[in-house]
Amino acid sequence: MQTPTIRDVAARAGVSVATVSRVLSEHPSTSAASRQKVLSAAADLGFRPNAQARSLRRTRTNTIGVLVSDVRNPFFAEIAHTVEQTALSHEMATLLCNADESTEQQDHCLDLLVSQRVDGMIVTPQGDGSGSLREVLSLGLPVVFVDRTIDGVEVPSVTSDNRTGIVEAVQHLAGLGHRRIGYVAGPQVTSTGRERLAAYREAVADAGLDTDPGLVFEGDFRSASGVAGARALLALPDPPTAVLAADSLMTFGVLLECRDRGLRIGADLSVIGYDDIESFGLVSPPLTVIAHDPSRMGALAVDMIRDLLAGEPVTSAVLTSSLVLRGSTGPAGGTR
Amino acid sequence: MQTPTIRDVAARAGVSVATVSRVLSEHPSTSAASRQKVLSAAADLGFRPNAQARSLRRTRTNTIGVLVSDVRNPFFAEIAHTVEQTALSHEMATLLCNADESTEQQDHCLDLLVSQRVDGMIVTPQGDGSGSLREVLSLGLPVVFVDRTIDGVEVPSVTSDNRTGIVEAVQHLAGLGHRRIGYVAGPQVTSTGRERLAAYREAVADAGLDTDPGLVFEGDFRSASGVAGARALLALPDPPTAVLAADSLMTFGVLLECRDRGLRIGADLSVIGYDDIESFGLVSPPLTVIAHDPSRMGALAVDMIRDLLAGEPVTSAVLTSSLVLRGSTGPAGGTR
DNA sequence: CTGAAAGCGCTTACAG
DNA sequence: CTGAAAGCGCTTACAG
Numbered sequence: 001m002q003t004p005t006i007r008d009v010a011a012r013a014g015v016s017v018a019t020v021s022r023v024l025s026e027h028p029s030t031s032a033a034s035r036q037k038v039l040s041a042a043a044d045l046g047f048r049p050n051a052q053a054r055s056l057r058r059t060r061t062n063t064i065g066v067l068v069s070d071v072r073n074p075f076f077a078e079i080a081h082t083v084e085q086t087a088l089s090h091e092m093a094t095l096l097c098n099a100d101e102s103t104e105q106q107d108h109c110l111d112l113l114v115s116q117r118v119d120g121m122i123v124t125p126q127g128d129g130s131g132s133l134r135e136v137l138s139l140g141l142p143v144v145f146v147d148r149t150i151d152g153v154e155v156p157s158v159t160s161d162n163r164t165g166i167v168e169a170v171q172h173l174a175g176l177g178h179r180r181i182g183y184v185a186g187p188q189v190t191s192t193g194r195e196r197l198a199a200y201r202e203a204v205a206d207a208g209l210d211t212d213p214g215l216v217f218e219g220d221f222r223s224a225s226g227v228a229g230a231r232a233l234l235a236l237p238d239p240p241t242a243v244l245a246a247d248s249l250m251t252f253g254v255l256l257e258c259r260d261r262g263l264r265i266g267a268d269l270s271v272i273g274y275d276d277i278e279s280f281g282l283v284s285p286p287l288t289v290i291a292h293d294p295s296r297m298g299a300l301a302v303d304m305i306r307d308l309l310a311g312e313p314v315t316s317a318v319l320t321s322s323l324v325l326r327g328s329t330g331p332a333g334g335t336r
Numbered sequence: 337m338q339t340p341t342i343r344d345v346a347a348r349a350g351v352s353v354a355t356v357s358r359v360l361s362e363h364p365s366t367s368a369a370s371r372q373k374v375l376s377a378a379a380d381l382g383f384r385p386n387a388q389a390r391s392l393r394r395t396r397t398n399t400i401g402v403l404v405s406d407v408r409n410p411f412f413a414e415i416a417h418t419v420e421q422t423a424l425s426h427e428m429a430t431l432l433c434n435a436d437e438s439t440e441q442q443d444h445c446l447d448l449l450v451s452q453r454v455d456g457m458i459v460t461p462q463g464d465g466s467g468s469l470r471e472v473l474s475l476g477l478p479v480v481f482v483d484r485t486i487d488g489v490e491v492p493s494v495t496s497d498n499r500t501g502i503v504e505a506v507q508h509l510a511g512l513g514h515r516r517i518g519y520v521a522g523p524q525v526t527s528t529g530r531e532r533l534a535a536y537r538e539a540v541a542d543a544g545l546d547t548d549p550g551l552v553f554e555g556d557f558r559s560a561s562g563v564a565g566a567r568a569l570l571a572l573p574d575p576p577t578a579v580l581a582a583d584s585l586m587t588f589g590v591l592l593e594c595r596d597r598g599l600r601i602g603a604d605l606s607v608i609g610y611d612d613i614e615s616f617g618l619v620s621p622p623l624t625v626i627a628h629d630p631s632r633m634g635a636l637a638v639d640m641i642r643d644l645l646a647g648e649p650v651t652s653a654v655l656t657s658s659l660v661l662r663g664s665t666g667p668a669g670g671t672r
Numbered sequence: 673c674t675g676a677a678a679g680c681g682c683t684t685a686c687a688g
Numbered sequence: 689c690t691g692a693a694a695g696c697g698c699t700t701a702c703a704g
Contacts (some may be wrong), residue, residue, distance in 0.1 A: 003475065005697055017673045021699055029673055032594040046471065052391045055698035056680045061388065063452075070417070077413050081406070084434055093448055098420055101389065112429055115387045116399075133547045135382065139339065222613065252615065259620050278559065279615035284595050341681055343682055352691045365689055389681035392696045674704085681696105688690085 004045040012072045014267035014311065015040035024049065041269020055117065063093045064123040064305055065113035069221070071103045074277050075248050075294050076124065079146060082298030083122055090306065092119075099126065107132035114139065117168045120305040122146055122298075126190055129153040146301045147294075149191045156308070158317045159299045162195035163202075165290030166244070169272045170203035172288075172323060175243045177332035178270065182240030183216045184229035184250045193221070196211035197275075215240055219250045232260070235271075241270060241332045248275035255283055270329035285327030292321040340381040349377035360385065362402055386546020387608065391453065400430045400641055401449035401457040405437045409614050409628050411584050412460065415482060418634030419458055427641065428455075435462065437557065441467035456615045458482050458634075465489040478537035478644035480635045483630075485527045494636045494653045498531035501626030501657035502580070505608045506539035508624075508659060509578045513668035514606065518576030520586045522552045529557070532582045532610075551576055551648040555586045570597075570605075577606060577668045584611035591619055597647070605666035621663030628657040650670070 006024070007066040015034050022030050023038040054060040062100045066083050095118055097109035101128055110132035113121055119282050120142035125133060128148040132302065137143060145157035197216065203306040204211055216325030217232050219225030224246055230253065233240055245251040251273035253267070263269050264294075266285050273280055274309045276291035300317055306316045342360070346353045351370050358366050359374040376384075376547055391397040402419050404412040420430045431454055433445035439462055446468040456478035461469060465486040473479060473491065481493035509517050519536045522529030531550065540547055553568050555561030564580055566589065569576055581587040587609035591601070599605050603619050609616055612627035637652055643650045 007697080007700095011384060017698080018675055018700080019673085022559070022674085025699080028485070031673055034673080048450050048475075050386050050392070050697050052397065052453055053680090054699075055388045056386070056392055056682085057697080057699045059680070062704095071420075072405055072410070072413050074408070074410070076383050077408050081408050081434055082431070084407075084432060085436070088444070088448070091448075093431055093433075096416070096420060097428055097429075098417055100421075100630075108424070111384075112424070112427075114384050116429055117386060117388055129410070139384075153531055156686095258616050259618065279618065281619040282588070282595065282615065284620075325484075334600050342683095343681080353682080353689085354684080354691055354693095358690085361683080363684095367689055370689080386681050389696090392683080392685075392698085393683045395696070675702105677702090678700090680698090683696090684694090686691105686693090 004047050005050070006047075008045055009038060009047050011042045012045060013037040039170070045296045061117050061119055062091065063095055063116065063118045064302070065095045065097065065116070065118035067099055067106065067109050067121060068095045068157070069099050069124050069126065071096070071098055073249055074279070075147075075275050078294040079124075079298040079301075085257075085304055086299050086302040090302075097123075101126065101158065103127040103131065110136050114141070117191070119209035119309055120144070121303045122305060124148050124151075126149050128189075142305055144304045144308070147192060148298050151191070156304055156314045156316050158297050158304065158319065159191075160292035160297070160319045160321045162192055162321065163199040165274075165292070166196055167203040167322055168323035169244055169288075170200060170207060170209070170288055173244075173272070173329060174207040174209055174268060176242075176270065176329060177327040178209070178240075178242040178334065180215060180238065180240040180242075181210065182229075182233035182243040184226055184233070184243065184254060185216055185244040186246040186250070187220045188218060190221070193246065200244065203205075206281045208303045218244070221247050221249055221255075223249045223253040226250035226255075227257045228253070230257035231255040242275075242329065243269060244272045246274055248273070248277045251275070251280070251287075251289075252277075255287075256279075257268075266328045266330045270332075272323075272329060275323060283328070287328045288326045289324050290321055291324045293319055337372075337415065339386075340383050341386070342383075344381055345377045345383050346381075348381060349373040355376045367633045372612075377660040395453075397453050397455055398427065399431055399452065400638070401431045401433065401448065401452070401454035401459075403433045403435055403442065403445050403457060403459040405435050405460050405462065407432070407437075408537055409557075409585055410615070411483075411611050413666070414630040415460075415634040415637075418631045419638055421636040422635050426638075429513060431624075435460075437462065439463040439467065446472050450477070453630045455645055456480070458637045460484050461486050462620070464525075470478040474492060480637045480640045480644070482495075482633055483628055484527060488525070492640055492652050493559040494633050494640065494655065495659045496628035496633070498528055498657065499535040501610075501628070501659055502532055503534035504540040504659035505580055505626055506536060506543060507633045508547070508661070509580075509606060509608070509665060510543040510545055512578075512606065512665060513670065514545070514576075514578040515573065516548065516551060518568075518569035518579040520554045520579065520581040520590060521552055521560055522582040523556045524554065526557070536580065555581050555582070555589075557585055557657075559585045561591065562586035562591075564589070566593035578608070578665065580606060580608045580610075582610055583614045584609070587611070587623075587625075588613075591616075600662045602666045608665060611659060619664070623664045624662045625660050626657055627660045629655055
């Protein structure tokens with residue numbers, strides 16, 4: 001037998017489908033008697049409401065689309081997890097898509113989410129706001145950007161302050177006597193990549209440190225580019241005494257390269273990472289990092305989507321980032 | 337204006353909705369002329385098919401539910417990522433849920449997935465197969481278990497051989513002269529936890545090593561229990577000279593504790609981890625691990641769901657696990 | 673409080 | 689090849 005429908009429940013309870021619907025969706029206008037009959041009939045039959053049918057009728061799916069660059073990145077995994085849990089607590093489902101740092105795949109995902117008629121989307125955007133993203137926005141679908149934004153695209157967002165942490169990191173290193181600080185930058189097609197690099201440049205200049213452009217290596221937010229960045233920087237005629245990376249995966253790559261070269265972190269090379277990822281705890285000494293809060297970002301993004309759906313005004317949020325001092329930095333030229 | 341429907345397209349193209357539907361779903365019986373008119377009308381209007389309506393009518397959603405214990409666990413993130421990408425390549429969406437290692441939450445997620453009428457589910461199950469899981473199965477919904485299984489529940493699954501890797505690891509350590517091998521076990525309410533522990537016990541006995549039950553600490557697949565396990569084992573009057581952990585997060589915990597105690601891995605304590613997680617590369621020397629293939633598991637699981645949907649027979653798959661020798665083990669009592 | 677009826681946006685036999 | 693019509697499983701004004 002097929003999954004029972006509301007009709008089957010109505011028949012068994014001896015009431016109309018309208019009454020069944022009202023009882024099941026907790027509409028106030030129902031008598032205790034029918035409530036009773038319906039509930040027990042539904043239980044007997046093992047009735048499972050069909051969300052598809054309900055959505056079609058209500059023109060609302062109770063589903064939110066989540067588009068991240070890659071769940072395998074711990075930072076985004078944390079966001080995805082929190083979004084899912086928060087949504088679940090409001091009886092909403094989440095449709096997860098990975099853009100894999102590809103604009104083409106991002107478009108594909110957006111199309112899918114639109115077809116699924118998600119009520120809103122939480123996205124870590126990339127690219128210039130053309131393609132499917134533009135279409136989605138013109139549809140008036142509630143969208144919240146998380147972590148990243150797109151210039152010229154007016155969408156509520158929850159991001160981190162990409163400046164303070166970097167500035168604190170540079171000042172801290174300057175205080176330790178470092179004059180040449182290597183920087184593994186994020187891709188300049190992302191807002192986070194751009195803002196963090198700008199902050200680095202500004203802080204380096206303000207502190208009167210070496211502004212040699214060779215100290216900046218542009219990576220792509222993947223670990224391999226962290227490795228490549230570390231190699232390039234350490235191969236300079238006058239290599240940096242400290243290295244800063246613009247996200248967790250690239251930090252990871254830098255650390256891998258240090259391990260391969262047998263460099264003692266904090267002594268041979270000072271390293272400051274980005275994102276307070278649990279696995280950085282494996283490094284010895286513990287890594288000094290620029291921390292922000294992906295979990296809070298995810299939770300806030302869901303709140304914002306819910307506000308948008310409720311027609312309430314929302315304002316973008318910028319969370320703080322800050323330097324968490326641990327043991328991976330030391331005086332310049334320590335034991336070299 | 338609302339999102340255009342098939343009616344709007346029909347009106348603009350000057351054909352019936354039936355024809356529009358046929359063209360859009362690539363039904364063979366359509367003339368080139370109407371195809372042309374429909375396609376351009378759809379494009380003009382920016383028509384987006386409503387997956388909800390289609391699903392209701394077709395009684396098929398083209399969506400597959402994915403229930404993992406926790407996406408923040410790199411092992412499951414990898415599975416989730418592959419499942420999503422593979423599904424996407426077949427134009428299917430994935431609904432992701434995290435059970436957070438809680439049977440209650442697992443039930444909640446299953447209910448949600450049923451209501452969403454996913455075509456099938458890929459789940460990393462836990463518990464005894466009662467509750468919502470039993471209901472779901474009695475519904476006849478295609479389900480594939482991944483990584484874990486449940487005793488007495490007949491569901492096609494793709495798992496790893498939980499025995500070989502462990503046996504190889506124990507033999508390897510025995511060959512290095514270790515007599516007392518500590519084991520941080522997974523929760524015994526999971527099939528993987530049970531099978532791996534059984535393999536450890538068998539291998540230890542076969543190699544004639546110390547079978548002291550105190551050498552086994554039962555963790556819960558979270559990093560904190562790896563820390564606790566390492567502490568408990570190292571606090572024994574006669575502590576083990578090598579430690580093996582039953583999953584990535586607990587391995588992680590063991591490594592954290594080693595770092596905190598300043599133990600030199602491979603010299604002061606031999607360590608073998610489970611899962612070939614990228615972040616284990618941060619450890620020095622590189623970690624010897626028992627590796628299996630989450631990505632392949634995810635891809636296979638999708639194939640199996642598709643076969644089930646197509647009414648084809650499927651057989652469970654057991655992938656291999658094996659020891660990957662790197663540098664984290666050394667002779668027993670090395671430099672103690 | 674309750675029921676009959678219309679309709680959400682599609683698909684698909686059934687005729688032609 | 690094409691159209692009219694029924695129907696997927698719900699919800700919700702509209703009467704009563």
